[in-house]
Amino acid sequence: MSGQGTVIKRFGSEALFEDESRQVHRAKVRRKLSHLVVGDRISYQKSGDEFIISAIQPRRNLLTRQYFRGKARSIAANIDQILIITAPLPRADWTLVDNLLVTVRLMPARATLVRNKSDHPDTPEDIGILREYEALGYPVIHTSARQPDSLPPLAERLKDGLSVMIGQSGVGKTTLANQLIPDLDAPTREISENAELGQHTTSAATLYTLPGGGRIIDSPGIRDFTPTPLEKQEYQHGFVEFDHWLGQCQFHNCLHRQEPGCAIKQAVENGKISQRRYQSYLALVEPGD
Ligand SMILES: Nc1nc2c(ncn2[C@@H]2O[C@H](COP(=O)(O)OP(=O)(O)O)[C@@H](O)[C@H]2O)c(=O)[nH]1
Ligand SMILES: [Mg+2]
Ligand SMILES: [Zn+2]
Structure with a gap:
């Protein structure tokens, strides 16, 4: 017997999943699927009394x-x-x-x-x-x-x-x-x-x-949360209010720090972008500075 389901909890080498008819089962997770997380859509097999998660469907995010x-x-x-x-x-x-x-x-x-x-x-x-x-x-x-x-x-x-x-x-x-x-x-x-x-x-x-x-x-509490490290050029796209100014800096590869002719810095000085949000951006682009 086999079917599909959604992982609702993960612990060690086992997981709980819900099948298509909302029944919850405890299952073994194959070692090669150790990256399984809650929310994953999965395929399972049942042999005897035991459920085994055999595949993870492609993730949306x-x-x-x-x-x-x-x-x-x-x-x-x-x-x-x-x-x-x-x-x-x-x-x-x-x-x-x-x-x-x-x-x-x-x-x-x-x-x-x-x-x-x-x-x-x-x-x-x-x-x-x-x-x-x-x-x-x-x-x-x-x-x-x-x-x-x-x-x-x-x-x-x-x-x-x-x-x-x-x-x-x-x-x-x-x-x-x-x-x-x-x-x-x-x-x-x-x-x-x-x-x-x-x-x-x-x-x-x-x-x-x-x-x-x-x-x-x-989910368990998080004391500090840092995004998975990205290329420095990517962080600017994580700040919604930057969108309006991107592409208007003097340098096309501007990172909006000390560069001359920076439209983002100008917007911060003019109060169009908050100083606080800008500091959060700088902390990501210049960690440890
Ligand atoms: N006064 C008040 N206390 C709350 C409220 N929500 C949660 N708490 C209390 O805050 C504490 C932590 O709650 P908990 O749900 O365990 O927090 P979690 O770590 O985010 O899951 C508990 O003592 C709760 O009773 C609320 O809306 N008002
Ligand atoms: Mg909690
Ligand atoms: Zn800039």
């Missing part, structure tokens, strides 16, 4: 992150939308958000910013930065996992395709998943509070089907 000085690591495949979750606490790292937006734009996938814990006050600085993202065309949805009334706009945005929640540990990703999926009871911070300090509550990315349509992946 792959969300990958870079470890500090380390190798690239794949998080999930075939993603339609990335939800970048922030909260007043733990305080948002906006450089991390900009890095994620670069990755999402180049994948490509849709990006939506979710501001969770709206039951806590926002600082004026954070309010300003969130407005800046909205002005760039990124939707910002305010939610509180403690206030179920606040969730329908989020559920609405998740209706189509596969979304993945990404954000620092503790912003409420798993709590949101638990609220969106009534019969889910995934462990959140409280439950693991007695566990060793610093341990991640969500240890493996997991894919869930939402009652109102769509699918969502809850």
Whole structure:
């Protein structure tokens, strides 16, 4: 017996997958398919009681992150939308958000910013930065996992395709998943509070089907996120507001640092591009400087 399915969780040499009739099975992963990730479309074979994943279908895209000085690591495949979750606490790292937006734009996938814990006050600085993202065309949805009334706009945005929640540990990703999926009871911070300090509550990315349509992946928290290293010339395409000025610099291969006649630098000086976003760009083009 054989068929096709979607990987919903990956652990060691095994994975959980959902078949075409939504049945979940535990399966062995062939060693040559060790790059398998959640979201992958797969072919399986069944012999006796055992399921074996035998092939990975070509991927539409792959969300990958870079470890500090380390190798690239794949998080999930075939993603339609990335939800970048922030909260007043733990305080948002906006450089991390900009890095994620670069990755999402180049994948490509849709990006939506979710501001969770709206039951806590926002600082004026954070309010300003969130407005800046909205002005760039990124939707910002305010939610509180403690206030179920606040969730329908989020559920609405998740209706189509596969979304993945990404954000620092503790912003409420798993709590949101638990609220969106009534019969889910995934462990959140409280439950693991007695566990060793610093341990991640969500240890493996997991894919869930939402009652109102769509699918969502809850992922472990990320403290720092750097896009997989690109050619220096590619980063400029990860910043949506640069588009308007590209091609107007004096040098066709301008990297928008110190070059004379740079249209991007000019736009920063004129307040058309935010200083903060420009610094995020420079940090990617000149790492370690
Ligand atoms: N006040 C408040 N607390 C929340 C909210 N969402 C999550 N939390 C709390 O934040 C902590 C971390 O939540 P968790 O879902 O484990 O975060 P994750 O690491 O992003 O998955 C837990 O104590 C949650 O109860 C919210 O909207 N408001
Ligand atoms: Mg979690
Ligand atoms: Zn330039």
